[in-house]
Amino acid sequence: METVFLALVFAGAAIFLPGKIPDHYKISDKHVSQAGEEISIAFIRMPLRILLSFMALVLAAHTSYVIIDADKIGLLNKVYGGKSLSQGRIIATNGETGPQAEIMGPGLNIKPLLNVIYEVESRPVHEVPLDSYGLITAKDGLPLKDGQNFADKWKPGLINDMMKAEYFLGEGKGQKGPQATVLKPGKYRYNPFLFEIENRPARKIAPGRVGVVKSAVQELPVSECKSVELPKDIAFSVSLVPKGCRGIWSSVLGPGTYYLNENAYKITPISSRVQKWSYVGGYTKRRILLSIKQNGRIDQKIESERVSIPAHAAGGAIILKVEGWEIPLELRAIVQVDPKNAPVIFAAIGSLEQMEEKLFTPLVRSVVKNITTEILGTNGKNKTNAGESRVLSLRDKRDLLEARALKEIKTEAASIGLKTLEIRFSNPVIPPELLVAPKREQLAEQMQQTFIQEQAAQKKRIEVEKAIAEADLQKLLMKAEIEKKAAEHLMEAKRLEGEGEKLKLQEIAKGQSAQVAVLGKEKTMQLAVIDKLLEAAVTNPDIVKVPRISVQNGAGGGSLEGAFAILGDSSLTKGMDVDETMKN
Template sequence: MMWIFSGSVAIAIGLYLFFRHGSASDTGRAAAGPQNPVLALMAGLGRGVIGLGFIALGLLMLANTSFVYVAADQVGHLKRVYAFQELPPGHVVALPGQKGPQATVLGPGFHVIPFVRVLYQIEELPLVDVPEGYYGQVTAVDGAPMPAGMFMAPTIPDDRLAEMLDAESFLRKGGYRGPQETVLKPGSYRLNRYLFDVKVDKDTPATLIPAGHVGVVKSNVATPGVVCREERVTAAPVVGGQATPAVVQVPSSESLSVPLVPRGCVGIWKEPLLPGAFYMNKRAYEVTLVDTRVQTWEFKGGYLKRAVDLSVDQQGNIRQNERSSNEPVPQSAADRAVFVKIEGWDIPIELRVLVQVDPQDAPIVVGSVGGLREIEDRILVPAIRSVVRTVSGSAIRVPVRNADGSLAQPARFEVRSTRVLDLIENREAIEQTIASIIRVEGRKAGVDIREIRLGEPSIPPEILIPRLRQQLADQLSQSYVRETAAQTKRIETEQARATANEQPRLVESQIAVQVAGQREQEREALGRAERKFLEELAKGQMAQAGVLGQDRVAMLQALEKVLLTLERKPEIVGLISRLVPQTVVTSDGSGLSGAAAILGGALSGAQRGGAPAAKP
C-alpha cells in the first residue's frame, strides 16, 4: 500500500508540474517584462522536466508492485490479502478470487501480475526432492472429505499423477483430503506446499525384495474397480512324495490355511512380490520378506559326550581309556540334539534338516503364523523332535542280510524293532523313514522338507567297547597276517638278491660239477681199462712164472719198475750211483747175476756218460 500511495502522489505532483509549466511560463514572461523573455521560458521548462521526473518515479513505484521473480530451485507461493470472495468454511487452500493461500503457484523467472505485491503476500519455498531409494509420503491438507470406512485416499493412476499434483486441479476434480496412498518416486517436484505435505525420511525407504526372497503383501487399502473376493487357501499337499501346486480348497483340520485375496484388495495378497524395488506406501502396505532359499536347521549339542579310546602296546595288549566332553548348543542351531530311547538307552542324536519355502506358499506361511521363523519355532521343530523320537524308538524297515553280513539275494526287507547299532549300520533307512513322515508335516505348514541327515550319534561306550575290541582284534590279526606275508616276501626278495649276487660263483660251481662228472666218468673208464690190463698182466705173469719161476718173475717186475722210475726221474740216478758200486758181474747161468750186471753197467754208464761194459 505504501508503494501505491507514494507512486500515486509522485504521479500527481508530476502531472501538476507538467501541466502547470505552460501557464507558469506566460505569467513569468508578463512579470519579467520584455526585458527577460529567455529567463521566463527556461523557468517554465524546468518545472515541466521536474513534473515528468515525478511521473516516471510514480510509475516505477507502481510497477514494482506488479512483478515477481522466482529462483530456479524455488516455488512461488501466494497468499491473497485483498479480495471480495472469502475462503469457504473448512477449506485451507483458496481458488482464484478467494482470500487465503492460493492453489496457484509461480514457477521460476519473472511474473508480471498487476499489483501482485499489493494484493498478495509472496513466499518462496524450495522444491520437493525425493532421493534415490526413498519415496515421498504425501498428505493433502485440503480437498473433498474422505468417504466413510476409508482411512487413506486411493492411489492416483500414473497417467493422471501430474494433473492431480496441480493444486487447483486436485481441488476442482475431487481429490481427497488426508493421507494419500500415492507416493512420490525419486525426483524433484514443484508442489504447492500449502496443499501437500510431503515426508521423506528414514521411515520412507523403498521396499527392496532381494534375490532369493519374495515379499508377502498385507494391504490396508483397496484399489477402486478391483473385484475382491477372499479364498481359503492351504499349502500344497504331498502326492507321491512330490508337492503339487497350491490349490484353492477347503482345508483339512491338519493343514494350515489362510484367506487370501487378489492383488489390489484389502488383506493378504495371494501373489507375492518377486525380487525388485517397489515404492509402496508403508501406511497402506505391510511387506514381509520370506526367504525362499534352502535353509539349514541344525539340532546339535546340549549333552555330555562320552567315548573310549583303544590302544595297543608293543606286546599286542589292548588298552582302553575313557574321556568325556560337554557339547554346547551353537548359536546358529535351531535346537539342541534330540534324545531318543532305544533298548533302554538314552542316546542324543544330532541331525540336519534342509527346508525351503516355495514362493507360491509364502503368503500361506505369513498369513498362518507370521513367517518362516515362526513356522520353525512353533510347528516344525517340535514336530521334527517328535518324529525322530518316535521313529528311532519304535520299528525300522531294513534289508535282510546273510550270516556273513552280505545282502540277501534276491533283496528282501523286514520290519523289526530299532536297535542301538542301527544308528550306525542302518542310518540311511532311519533317515528315509523320518524324512517321509516329516515331509508331510512340513507341507501342512507350507514348507518343503528337502532332506534330513543324521549326525554321528553319541552311543554309550559300554555298547561299543565289545564291538571296538573285536574290530581291533580283527585288525591286529589281519595286520599279523600281512606282516607275515611281508616277511615271507622279504625273504624271497633277499634270496633272489643273494642269488643274483652269487651268480658268477654258481656258474663256476655248476661248471665244476659238470667237470667233476666228466672226470668221474673218465676215471671210471680208466679204472675199467686198468683192471682189464692188470687182469691180462696177471695172466701173463702167471704164464711167465710157470716158465721162469715166481722168484725170477718178481725180480723182473721190480727191475721194470725201477727202470720206469729212473726214466721218469733221472735225478735219482746220481744218488743211486753213489750208493751202488760199479761191479762187473759175470753170468753164471743163474739169472740173478746177469740182472745185477746189467744194473751195475747201467749205473756206471749213467755216471760216466757212456754205455756200461758187460762181459758175457
C-alpha cells in the same frame, strides 16, 4: 513499500503539481532591461505531468512482476487486500489472505502490485531420485472418512492435476493427511504450503523371493473384498483378501521394484527358494580309545567332546531314548515355500523363520521320535530280531526311518503351507559302551591274524634264506664237481701217459736187448750214453764246446774213438774217463 510510496508521490505530483504552475511568469525588477515583462510557461505543465506519470508507472510496474528461475517455483503469501480464511483452512483458493494455492512458474510473472500485495518466495523444484518414491502428506483438504488412515488413492491419469493445489482443493476433492499415492522418480512442481514430500527408498523384492502385502488402504468397493477361499489341504484358518482391498492380499508381488507407500502397504519378503534346515549339535560325544600294551593286553581310555549347535543350524540334534540310552540323531530337511502359500504362512505365523521355529521344528522332532518308537519298539515292545540291540538297529534301519519320516513330515508340512522335498538322517551317535566289546573282539582277531601272518612271514623268510644259502652252496658244489671231473680226467691222462711210457720202455728194452745181442753189453751202454748226451746238446746247445782237434782214424779204432775225440774237450765229457771207456 518504499517503491510504492515513491510511486504514489510521483503519481500525486503528476496530478497536482502541473496545476500549480501559472500561465505566465513576470520577470523580476532585478532585470532592468526586461523589468515587468511576463513570460508564458503554461506549456511546461504537460511535459511535467508526463514525466511524473512515467516515473509513477515505472515505480508501479516494479512492484508488479517477478522473474522465477527455470529450476524453481514462486510461492505467494497474500498480505493485503483479502478476507480471512475460513475455519480449518490454511490455503487460500479465492484470494483470501494467507498462503495461496496458486504458484508461479519459471520466467516473467506479471501481476498488479504483486510485490506489494504478496510476499513472493522462490523454492527449488522437488526431485525424486531413481529407486525412490515421494511420500506425500497434504496439509489441507477434505477430512478423512471414518476408519480411514490414508487418503483415497489418486487416479493414475490425474496425478499431475492433483499436484496442483487449486485442483486438489477444488475439483479433485483431495483429502487432508497422509496420501496413499506416491510420486515416482522425476521432477515435480508443487505447492509446499499444501504438500510435504519426503523421499523414501523404493521397495525391492530380490529374485527367489515374493512379497506378501498387508494393505491399510481400501481401493476396491467393500462388496468386492470378500475373503478368498484357501486350499483344502491348508490347516490354518486365516483371512486373505483380493488385491486392492484392506487386509492381507491373497496374491503376492514377484521380484522387482515397487513404488508403494511403506506406511500404507506393508511388504514382507518370503523366500521361495529351497531351504536347508539342519538339526545338529547340542550334545556330548563320547568315545573309547583302545590300545595294545607291550604285554599284549588291550587298554581302553574314555574321551568326551561337547558338540555345539552351529549358528546356521535350525536347532540341535534330536535326542532319542532307546533301551535307556540317549541317542543324538542329526538330520537335514530340505523344504520350499510355494509362492501361492506365502500369504497363508504370513497370515498364520508371520514369517518363514517363525514358521521354522514354532511349527516345523516341533513337527520334525515329534515325527522322528514317534516313528522310532513304532519301528524299533522302544516303548517296551521289541520289534527287532532276537538278540539284536535296538540301539544298533537304529543305525541299520536308517533308510527305513528316513522313508517313514519323509512320508509323514511331507503330509503334515503341507497342511502349514510347506513343501518337504527331502529328509536325511546322519549316523546316530551310538554310546561307545555298546561298541567297545565288538571292537575289542575285532582287535583281538586282528592281533591273532597279525600273529599268524607274522608266523607265516617268518616261515617264508626261513625258506627264502635257505634257498639263498642253497644257491650259494650250489656254486661251490658245481665247482667241486667240475674239479672232481677234472682230476679224474687228469688221473686218466697220467695213467695213459704211464702206460705209454711203460710200453715205450718195454720197446726200448727190447731194442737194447737186441743191441746187446749184436754189439755186446759195453758197446750198447756207450751208445746209450752218447744218445743221452746228444739229446742234452740238442736241448741246450750252449753246453757244447767244440775244440779244434784233428781226428785221425787209427788202426784198429772204431767210430766211437772219433766221437769221443770230438767231445773229449767239451763240458759234456768232463768228469768222464774217456780213456777208461775206450779201453773197455
